[in-house]
Amino acid sequence: xxxxxxxxxxxxxxxxxxxxxxxxxxxxxxxxxxxxxxxxxxxxxxxxxxxxxxxxxxxxxxxxxxxxxxxxxxxxxxxxxxxxxxxxxxxxxxxxxxxxxxxxxxxxxxxxxxxxxxxxxxxxxxxxxxxxxxxxxxxxxxxxxxxxxxxxxxxxxxxxxxxxxxxxxxxxxxxxxxxxxxxxxxxxxxxxxxxxxxxxxxxxxxxxxxxxxxxxxxxxxxxxxxxxxxxxxxxxxxxxxxxxxxxxxxxxxxxxxxxxxxxxxxxxxxxxxxxxxxxxxxxxxxxxxxxxxxxxxxxxxx
Numbered sequence: 001x002x003x004x005x006x007x008x009x010x011x012x013x014x015x016x017x018x019x020x021x022x023x024x025x026x027x028x029x030x031x032x033x034x035x036x037x038x039x040x041x042x043x044x045x046x047x048x049x050x051x052x053x054x055x056x057x058x059x060x061x062x063x064x065x066x067x068x069x070x071x072x073x074x075x076x077x078x079x080x081x082x083x084x085x086x087x088x089x090x091x092x093x094x095x096x097x098x099x100x101x102x103x104x105x106x107x108x109x110x111x112x113x114x115x116x117x118x119x120x121x122x123x124x125x126x127x128x129x130x131x132x133x134x135x136x137x138x139x140x141x142x143x144x145x146x147x148x149x150x151x152x153x154x155x156x157x158x159x160x161x162x163x164x165x166x167x168x169x170x171x172x173x174x175x176x177x178x179x180x181x182x183x184x185x186x187x188x189x190x191x192x193x194x195x196x197x198x199x200x201x202x203x204x205x206x207x208x209x210x211x212x213x214x215x216x217x218x219x220x221x222x223x224x225x226x227x228x229x230x231x232x233x234x235x236x237x238x239x240x241x242x243x244x245x246x247x248x249x250x251x252x253x254x255x256x257x258x259x260x261x262x263x264x265x266x267x268x269x270x271x272x273x274x275x276x277x278x279x280x281x282x283x284x285x286x287x288x289x290x291x292x293x294x295x296x297x298x299x300x301x302x
Contacts (some may be wrong), residue, residue: 002076002107002123006096008059009085017085018042019052020078023062024148031146032071079148080121083181092176092183093119100186105154106242110186118172118187122158122180122244125150151180158182158244161221169216170239187241189234192268197233202276206269208238213261214290221246222254226261228268255287262286 022042026033033041038049053072056062061078065071087093097110100118111119125147159182162174173185197205209231216223223230223246230242247254262283270277 001102002080002121002126003060004096004099004109005061005077005081006084006109008061008077008081009088011059012055012081012085015044015048016052016055017082018044019049019056020061020074020082022049023072023074023078024082026072027074027146027148030071032065032069032073035070035072038072074148076121076123076126076147079151079180083121083179084119086178087119087176087181087183090176090178093117111183113175113183116186117175118184120155120182120184122151122154122182124154124244148180154244155180155182158242158246161243161246165216165219165221165243168219170212170237171243172239172241187232187239188236189232189239191229192231192233192238193228195233197273199276202269202273205233205238206265206277209240209265210262210286212238212240213258213265216240216246217249217258217290218293220249222249222251222258223261224257227264255291258290259283259287262290 019038019042022038022040022044023033025041026037035049035053038044038053039046042049042052044052053062053064056078057064059077061075061081062072063075065073084093084096092113093111095112096119097112097116100108100110102108103123105122105124107121107123109119109121111117155177159174159177162171162182162184165171166173172187175183175185177183192205192209213223213226221243223240223243225242225245226240230240232239232241247257251257260283266277266281266283266286270279270281
């Protein structure tokens with residue numbers, strides 16, 4: 001798990017961020033940045049680089065190796081610090097709160113500006129880089145990419161998709177983005193996987209979710225990773241989150257991804273609420289309904 005660096009920000013000085021930015025710049029060319037190149041990348045003197053390296057190493061923001069040469073690379077904590085500082089300077093964040101969710105591919109925290117918001121750090125490539133590189137379109141055309149590039153591209157992609165879908169589709173409102181971090185509306189409610197719906201709510205929530213999937217398709221996207229773990233439910237409806245892997249509807253595999261999304265949704269409701277989801281309701285039938293722009297509610301299939 002990556003440490004929360006919000007508490008470090010008051011300790012860090014402008015020159016520390018120059019050093020971190022210099023390492024970041026050097027990592028565009030190599031995973032490990034040679035010590036001799038840092039004064040140029042960071043716009044600091046040799047003596048200042050040495051001092052800032054010691055400070056950043058002590059705080060776990062960078063890592064050092066001395067095998068073939070003395071080199072430095074950013075830790076995720078250092079990348080977090082750069083993104084967080086930029087968002088604070090842009091007045092998108094004024095207070096930092098508790099974790100809202102920690103996973104393999106992202107960490108989410110409560111933050112505050114003019115209202116409670118959520119800050120999502122993308123972690124793609126940190127622990128499962130090879131799989132992410134193989135599966136995600138935004139790295140498919142790159143032979144040599146770093147975890148930093150992978151995480152930043154995931155954030156850029158998700159933020160762009162949220163901007164296109166909101167407010168037509170029930171997704172979190174996008175507020176801002178820097179590097180691998182996204183600031184978005186804080187979602188109210190409970191994750192679908194942890195919700196026990198009342199009998200009279202089941203088909204209503206099922207219909208709402210299928211309607212939002214249809215609306216996203218109409219607006220040009222298939223989620224491509226839909227499950228009960230990326231849907232929030234509250235009294236007002238549902239919110240679908242986690243969109244970095246979404247594909248446009250003209251993608252060659254869009255209908256197959258849509259079929260998988262629907263299979264996951266139908267399968268979840270069938271397992272948890274078997275009396276409400278008929279066996280004859282199949283994902284292929286729903287795919288045809290959505291792609292033909294003739295979506296029917298679940299109750300019409302029953």
